[in-house]
Amino acid sequence: MTLRVYNTLTGSKEEFETIEEGKVKIYSCGPTVYDYFHIGNARAFVVPDIIKRYLEYKGYQVTHVLNFTDVDDKMIKRADEEGINIQQLADRFITAFFEDAQALNLKKADFYPQATEHISEMIELIKDLLTKDYAYQSEGDVYFRIEKFDDYGKLSKQKVEDLEAGARVDVSNKKENPLDFTLWKRASEEPRWDSPWGAGRPGWHLECSVMSRKYLGDRFDIHTGGVDLVFPHHENEIAQSEACCGQQVVNYWLHNGYINIDGEKMSKSLGNFFTTREILSKYPAKVVRLFLIAKHYRSPINFSDQELENTATGLARLENAIEKINYLVEQEAVAGQLDGTELKELATEKKEKFMAAMDDDFNTALAIGALYELAKEVNRFVNSEDFELTQSVKEVLVEIEQLFKELGEDVLGIELTAEAGKDEQLVDSLVELLLDVREEAREKQEYQLADQIRDRLSELGVEVKDTPQGSQWKLS
Numbered sequence: 486m487t488l489r490v491y492n493t494l495t496g497s498k499e500e501f502e503t504i505e506e507g508k509v510k511i512y513s514c515g516p517t518v519y520d521y522f523h524i525g526n527a528r529a530f531v532v533p534d535i536i537k538r539y540l541e542y543k544g545y546q547v548t549h550v551l552n553f554t555d556v557d558d559k560m561i562k563r564a565d566e567e568g569i570n571i572q573q574l575a576d577r578f579i580t581a582f583f584e585d586a587q588a589l590n591l592k593k594a595d596f597y598p599q600a601t602e603h604i605s606e607m608i609e610l611i612k613d614l615l616t617k618d619y620a621y622q623s624e625g626d627v628y629f630r631i632e633k634f635d636d637y638g639k640l641s642k643q644k645v646e647d648l649e650a651g652a653r654v655d656v657s658n659k660k661e662n663p664l665d666f667t668l669w670k671r672a673s674e675e676p677r678w679d680s681p682w683g684a685g686r687p688g689w690h691l692e693c694s695v696m697s698r699k700y701l702g703d704r705f706d707i708h709t710g711g712v713d714l715v716f717p718h719h720e721n722e723i724a725q726s727e728a729c730c731g732q733q734v735v736n737y738w739l740h741n742g743y744i745n746i747d748g749e750k751m752s753k754s755l756g757n758f759f760t761t762r763e764i765l766s767k768y769p770a771k772v773v774r775l776f777l778i779a780k781h782y783r784s785p786i787n788f789s790d791q792e793l794e795n796t797a798t799g800l801a802r803l804e805n806a807i808e809k810i811n812y813l814v815e816q817e818a819v820a821g822q823l824d825g826t827e828l829k830e831l832a833t834e835k836k837e838k839f840m841a842a843m844d845d846d847f848n849t850a851l852a853i854g855a856l857y858e859l860a861k862e863v864n865r866f867v868n869s870e871d872f873e874l875t876q877s878v879k880e881v882l883v884e885i886e887q888l889f890k891e892l893g894e895d896v897l898g899i900e901l902t903a904e905a906g907k908d909e910q911l912v913d914s915l916v917e918l919l920l921d922v923r924e925e926a927r928e929k930q931e932y933q934l935a936d937q938i939r940d941r942l943s944e945l946g947v948e949v950k951d952t953p954q955g956s957q958w959k960l961s
Contacts, residue, residue: 486844488543490707491783493715493738494640498846503706504736509545510705511537512697512735514714515597517554518578519563521760524773524788525711525744527589531774532741532782532847533709534591534898539843542896550700551594552693553579555601556676556686571676575599585761588770589777590898596700600692604678607687607695610729611668611680619728623659625671625683631664634724640738641716666690666721690721694729703730712740712783713750742785759788771900772797778849778897795950798957799857800901803893805913806860807901809867810886814879821873825881828866832885835859839892849897856893857955859885864921916947920956923949 488501503509513533516522522530530551537547554560555575564574579599611627614620619633631637637645648664667688669680677684697705710719719738726734743750764773776796780786835855842851863885866872893901923938939949942958949958 486840488844489846490737490739491846493740494735496642499737501737503545504704507544507546509540509547509707510701511547511549511707511709512693512701512705513549513551513594513708514693514710514718515551515553516578516582517557517559518575518582519557519560520578521581521762522585523758523760524764525750525758527585527761527773528741528744528777528782528786529709529711530586530591531589531777532739535778535782535849536707536709536739536847537592538896538898539847548701549594550596550598550697552696553582553597553599554689554692555579555599557689561676572601575601581762585765588765589761589774590770590900592898598696598700600687600696601676603692603695603699604687606699607691608680610691610695610725613729614668614725617728620668621661622682625685626659626667627669627682628660628665629668629721629724629728630661631666631724632662634728636727637724638720640720640723643716666717668725690718691725693718693722694725697734698726698730704732704734704736706735707737707739708735709739709741712742715740739782741782744786744788746788764793768793768797772800775800775853775899779853781846781848781850783846784850794959795952795957798959800899801913802917803856803860803889803901805917806863807886807889809914810863810882813867813874814882814886816874818876818879819874821875823871823873823875823878825875825878828862828878829881829884831862832859832881832888835862836888836892843896852892852897856889859888861921861955864917868918868921916942916958920949920958924956
């Protein structure tokens with residue numbers, strides 16, 4: 486199977502080819518550290534984690550860089566409000582980032598560069614752009630001359646003339662063109678740094694060009710980020726980097742979709758956001774992580790308590806199957822004819838389906854679906870009338886347990902260990918058993934029996950909802 490990824494730059498799926506054989510270099514836009522990151526940001530951190538995990542699973546050596554923007558107008562404003570400097574503010578929320586990242590089971594990046602630690606490199610890049618006439622000075626500021634860069638707009642698929650006519654840009658008499666963006670901003674107050682153009686601060690877009698180049702070189706394989714960063718941030722990053730290096734710098738641009746609330750993008754600027762820390766206080770971290778990858782990374786996600794509860798129910802299905810396997814493999818084998826060949830073949834089929842999904846632009850939605858199907862097959866197999874716990878069957882169950890760990894935990898990063906007490910596990914298992922019987926009845930078109938099971942469960946306080954991914958339930 487060949488991995489194909491959707492490249493925002495070309496607007497199509499492409500066969501993934503590395504610059505250096507067997508190695509992948511990834512740069513991810515990290516947080517501006519003036520607050521706890523919200524659940525929409527969390528998706529932009531979980532997505533590259535999934536990409537990294539799967540590439541490593543396929544045998545690649547991955548180098549991953551995730552930056553911290555630790556100088557920014559929002560940071561300066563909040564630090565002033567709290568009577569501290571931006572370094573103190575940054576230290577607090579970088580620590581918080583690592584705490585929340587650990588809770589979400591994000592693998593550590595190889596490098597976590599901070600913008601303020603790379604001011605000298607930013608100044609050198611600006612000097613280079615000035616020498617090449619891609620930049621110009623104006624009253625202590627330095628701007629990038631976008632008309633000099635012929636490919637401007639190639640990532641966002643926008644024409645310069647259209648942007649000039651109607652885009653929201655910072656209009657300034659100091660600019661040659663209203664679209665020219667800031668490389669260096671004059672500043673009279675701290676924080677500021679000395680430069681050949683006077684004291685000031687670097688432009689936001691400049692930071693990522695400098696830090697990706699320092700840690701990954703003039704060319705690297707994958708750049709990730711939220712779709713909201715396509716323009717202007719990543720468009721400007723391309724212009725700076727390619728103007729400096731004289732070549733294409735990033736091979737594949739991968740952007741995750743929004744998280745929406747009531748159909749509107751979640752963002753701090755709109756005020757309709759929940760921090761990841763708030764969500765983690767209400768739901769187990771593995772439920773939150775599963776929620777973030779339950780749909781394809783390019784698709785929008787609608788955030789709600791109901792969606793998280795549905796996710797928790799789906800996770801319980803997987804954990805109950807694993808709990809059932811754990812119980813059975815600890816029991817003494819019996820003599821019999823059942824060898825588990827059929828179940829083993831089904832497990833192989835589901836693994837192939839999982840891999841095919843992940844090879845198709847990291848389609849976690851279909852990959853998770855394959856795990857749900859495997860859990861269903863396990864339940865059907867062990868609950869069948871002719872089930873025998875022979876030694877051969879035990880060996881197959883052990884292999885399946887390892888497969889759940891390999892795909893669910895190692896690749897998807899979801900810890901599949903049931904945390905409920907024995908009584909709760911029994912209730913979950915019995916409900917799942919009844920839902921399996923109901924599903925079989927529906928497949929046989931025995932709809933009266935299926936409806937009777939649903940209605941009786943409802944009387945017992947179990948609400949059943951049929952979805953394209955299977956029946957989901959919760960206690961009402």
